[in-house]
Amino acid sequence: MVHVPELDESERDQLLADHPEWSLARDGKAIERTFQFGNFSEAWGFMSRVALNAERLDHHPEWFNVYAKVEITLTTHDAGAHGGLSQRDIKMVRAIDSLV
Numbered sequence: 001m002v003h004v005p006e007l008d009e010s011e012r013d014q015l016l017a018d019h020p021e022w023s024l025a026r027d028g029k030a031i032e033r034t035f036q037f038g039n040f041s042e043a044w045g046f047m048s049r050v051a052l053n054a055e056r057l058d059h060h061p062e063w064f065n066v067y068a069k070v071e072i073t074l075t076t077h078d079a080g081a082h083g084g085l086s087q088r089d090i091k092m093v094r095a096i097d098s099l100v
C-alpha cells in the first residue's frame, strides 16, 4: 500500500470553493454531495457513468441511493493516518460534476 499525500488546508479550501455543492464530512477526511434526480432511471444512469469514471480513475465512491436520490462520499483510504482527502478525490469530484 503506497501512501498518498493528504491535501493541505489551502488545497481543501480551493476544492470547496471550486465545488460549492460538496461539503466536508468525517472531520475533513472526506467530501460528500447529494444529487436529486427526477426518477430512478436518471439516478441509475448517473451512477453508471460515475462507475465508469471510478474504474478509469481507480477511485471509487461510497454511495447511497434511494429512488431518485444519490449520496456520494469520497475519501482516499491511503491518505493520512486513517484516510483523508487527496488529489484523487479532486479528480473524482471534477469527473462527477462534469456529468451533471
Ligand SMILES: C[C@H](O)[C@H](O)[C@H]1CNC2=NC(N)=NC(=O)C2=N1
Pocket (backbone or CB within 6 Å): 058, 059, 060, 061, 062, 074, 075, 076, 077, 078
Ligand atoms: C488497490 C486500489 O487501487 C485501491 O484500493 C484504490 C481503489 N479505489 C479507491 N477508492 C477510493 N475512494 N479510495 C481509495 O483509496 C481507493 N483505493
